[in-house]
Amino acid sequence: MSLSGKKVVVFGYGSQGHAHALNLKDCGYNVSVALREDSQSWDRAKEDGFEVLNLKDGARVADVAMLLVPDENQPELYKNYLKSELKNGAFLGFAHGFNIHYSQITPREDLNVFMVAPKSPGHKVREKFLEKEGVPALISVYQDPSKETLQLAKDWAKGVCLNLGVLETTFKDETETDLFGEQAVLCGGLVELMKAGYETLLDAGYDEKLAYFECVHEMKLIVDLIYSKGFAAMRESISNTAEYGDYTTGKKIVTKESRENMKEVLEDIRNGRFAKDFILEGQAGYPILKTMRNRCKDEKIEVVGNELREMMFKK
Ligand SMILES: NC(=O)c1ccc[n+]([C@@H]2O[C@H](COP(=O)([O-])OP(=O)(O)OC[C@H]3O[C@@H](n4cnc5c(N)ncnc54)[C@H](OP(=O)(O)O)[C@@H]3O)[C@@H](O)[C@H]2O)c1
Known part of the structure; x- marks a missing residue:
């Protein structure tokens, strides 16, 4: 099943949101943007040519809903709007596996859940698309009642990242390597x-x-x-x-000590300690x-x- 003919709704119009929405629109897909009614990004998304919907309407009309608001705000968005409003059998996308892997979101069983995680900051995703170069991406499928979710994720990756280098992985491995890379190296x-x-x-x-x-x-x-x-x-x-x-x-x-420290950093990511600390930090x-x-x-x-x-x- 392809992305063509589907109503795509991108939730959030920040770093990744604007890049995914604009790139897919430029590829000819039917893309709308969903934002809070008092959102600072509302006018910008409209000026960029999008139909802008509030969160409830966005969830209600989406065949494909892509969650591109900050990771820490996604559980609340899912709980308040997506869980009750998304159509039966809709597609729910992520650009990072954190909330699925650490069980902050447990999607309804009828939903098709996928990830397209560009290995790039959002503004580079757009810039490299305009240069016709693209960026690498990791894709994964978490739930697949339709048996068509992988193809849809591939279409999304091709549209947004131009198939520069698309690797299939799991939500777990994307999350753990991403957190480790940004903390220990990048x-x-x-x-x-x-x-x-x-x-x-x-x-x-x-x-x-x-x-x-x-x-x-x-x-x-x-x-x-x-x-x-x-x-x-x-x-x-x-x-x-x-x-x-x-x-x-x-x-x-x-040194050897630095490498031992890296192993500890990775262990805290794998056993969930880092995620727990970050979630508590958010709650405070x-x-x-x-x-x-x-x-x-x-x-x-x-x-x-x-x-x-x-x-x-x-x-
Ligand atoms: N940034 C990156 O380079 C990068 C790279 C790879 C993957 N990712 C992943 O991409 C996803 C999005 O990250 P991001 O960095 O692009 O986010 P971001 O730029 O911080 O997202 C900002 C957008 O989210 C909206 N938003 C914020 N809180 C919201 C809420 N509670 N409800 C509804 N909308 C809300 C904002 O709207 P308002 O105008 O209303 O504030 C704004 O449009 C995350 O899963 C992240 O891990 C990011």
Whole structure:
């Protein structure tokens, strides 16, 4: 069964929501957007050419409902609108497996439940679609009473991510690897690595702008090489001095202890401790998230970065 001819309703018009909705509309599918009536995104979605519905109406008319509101708000949205309003046999989609895997949503048995998780921030999903390049995606089926859910997920992935690299997986593996990647490597690990390098140079008396260029700004240039051609090609592009330093020094930084810590991070994800902490944090109104957000935005490294970007990128 294809996505064609179905009424698709994308819930949320944020990072992923706008990208999925626009890409599918550009592919010719019948897409509407569903939002809260006081939503800040309502006018933007209308200006982008969508029929915008409130949450109840969106749930009522959808043949395919895609949940692209923040993970922490999805259970409430399911409980208040989707559970009672979705048509019998409708399709319910996710872009991340968290709420299914950690049992925050237990879908009605008649629903066909799938996941299309782009391995990319939402704004890149749209940007790469417009460049006709696409982004990779993980797809999965959790419930399949129609026996047609996998084909629908493939259609969705093709429309939104352009089939750049679509891998079939489970909600469990997508959730656990995604949480591990963002905590240990992509966000948590990377930011701490850059900050530690920057602060080491500052403590030794070097200029803060040099330290920023070296430990933060250049990261993108190196990662771009790895992104397009892998580690070997990156090493071909750097000097022999840099390559020698890479082989001899990397393991002094990511030590056996760091690897043991990574295993602990993964264990907390697998046994549900991280999910439980995050859900409790949400129920308490995000005290840690808000404090850290405020503290980090005023850090010296951010001020230096802003000054350098002002110097480099001003027109
Ligand atoms: N961000 C990423 O790069 C990324 C990557 C891969 C997968 N994902 C997954 O994609 C899904 C969406 O994440 P996102 O980052 O795109 O979310 P997001 O940008 O934070 O979503 C914002 C949208 O959700 C709406 N919204 C917020 N709370 C709501 C509520 N209680 N009820 C109804 N609508 C609500 C907002 O509408 P208002 O205007 O009303 O506030 C806004 O339109 C998540 O499952 C996430 O894990 C995200």
